[in-house]
Amino acid sequence: MNELVASPFAGTRNAVADTAGARQDQSRELAETQVKYLMAQQFPRDEIANTDKILNAFTRPTLAEQSQYQFSRGGSDISGPSIRAAEAMAQHWGNIEQGFRERSRGVDGKGVPFSEVEAFCVDLESRTSKRLQFIVKHWRDTRQGGYQIKEERDIYELIANQAQRRVRACILALIPGDVIDAAMQQAEVTLKAKADTSPEAIQKIVAAFEPFGVTKEHIEKRIQRRLDAIQPAQVVSLKRIYASLRDGMSSPSEWFDMDEAAQAGATTTLKDITEKAAAKKASNKKAQTQTEFDQTPQQNPNVEAMIGRINSCTDTDVLDIVADEIRDYEGDDLKRLEDAYRARRAELEAQ
Template sequence: MNEVTRIVNPMGGGVTEPTSRIGAVANTDQQRAIAEVQAAMMIARANPRNEVGAMDRILNACQRQGLAEAALYSYSRGGSEITGPSIRLAEALAQNWGNIQFGIREIEQRHGESVVQAFAWDVETNVRREMTFSVPHTRHTKRGSYKLEDPRDVYELVANNGSRRLRSCILAVIPGDVIDTAVQQCEATMRAKADTSPEALQKMVNAFAEFGVSQHQLEARIQRRFDTIQPAQIVALRKIYQSLRDNMSVPADWFDPAEGDAADEAKSTGNEAAKEALRKQTRARSPQSTETATPPAAAAGPSTSSEPVADGDRGDANDDRAEAVTLADALDQIDQATSPMDVNSRVSALLPGLTEEEGGVLRDRAVERIAKLKEAAK
């Protein structure tokens, strides 16, 4: 039987495999991305920004009271106050400066972490700043770490980390003098439109009360009665409130424990409860109880005085021992707080017995506890 002869393919020397569908889709996406970039650059160069008009738009935006109040943040580090433009002001600057693309994209999420990219690109000048970083889905403390399982917690963690880096990217592609002028305009707007009416002052007191800060503490901060507050002091308090709301600081960074009113009495009760719990934990860890311990006078030899030790002196000694607390004990006390005011009072009582690094960990835990209490109250 005769065999069928195969005709040689005139288009090539061998049999070729069909193009992979996945490769075709990837190539299409790549070509689309290139076309979008080229189109954006062409449109930006065809419609260059008018810097005078852009600056006018920025100044007009900063004259809006709503933006001005959220435009600046302030936090305390190393005993000094640091102030800067918030993410809200950075977004307003990018929108009004024009021809800028910015955003946050989650590249991938696997193995319990997210790879995220924040970017800002001035399409007209082709200046680009981007940051790629990993966000583990865990929360770390000195006592260890625990994994975040709730998708909402993961989303908020990624968004919080991304917004800070996005702010840095945006501010890197906008001229510094434009940013400084916008900050000055926002401060001028807050001073000019600072509402000192009784209703507005009461609204501010109620806002700070959510973080456990009383009116007496506010008055101690501004060194005057609250009904005589000046516009510049309202601006300063709004920066502090913005910092507390954005979890940049805790009330203990700004306010001393108050005395003399009902809130202070409740705060004092919280302090005593925290100290008493720490005394019990300290006694439980000691090898001998305070009742069976050898008196210092007996160990040193005959005493030259038969005067008994007063109960108050024993209490002071217990207070000294309680001050040398561990970070784990302090964190337990914060976790046991039942209200934002209780958290604030416990932080004030515990900070003196901790190092600066441990104090930072305690403040972070206090912020988390206040957020949980406020969420549970809704």
């Protein structure tokens, strides 16, 4: 009589935990996904009307100023839609779901924790999607070296910062290219029409570049003319360069002819400004006596750093960009940041 050989897959059917809670979560997620696709089919987008909405959105000067980034590569200037522009286009294009999620965590060979993150964008109407997976180490590099990030809020902010560019790429992969080009042209027209070349506006531009070690002479050498003769298109270009420096996508030496001393002492991004301000405050706090420390309520260092960024803003438009990050806070921290924002905005408007 032939003997049967035991199946190598025997006993593995129930290897995965199958609890009532897991089945309920899977059923709810499946139902929500089905409803999203069903609603997208029942209410398809009107491409002409939605394109008009996108173009109309980029007639707003505040959005137009944040709509494009610019950096230098291979001797040529490269520009493209920013994450704010991509989010605005996705909102008005309709039937699009986009974002990012942290899939798992682990530790690399050097003992540094990391997160596996996925950025995604799904067109619910055409049922096409774009997904990008990447690794984010819980590590922050500084000029003095680096250190491991342990606070959950810091980890989330690092992941969100890394994910924004991937989310932008996913959104732009699903929205038609001609719609994107039309939106950027509209932003260009809006900026040129609203470009302020008054002496007050020029002083604000010079003040905005100061933290990066860029002086008035550096700017005049780049535009090949005196600042009082600057053209609207050059104002637009300088604002894009500032956005690139602010987001850490380039360094001052890529745009301006800076000497080594100025370049060494320059701060490349607003994050460096925040870190220096936080380090200075931490040093001053450590110098306090134990009695003063006990009498003073401890503050969240992230909130203190954010308040420092708010107070360092020299323009209401830049202030609004920085204030967009306030929504990540809550409770007393949120109240303090809102108070700092209103106070700084009142000061700038009174100038």
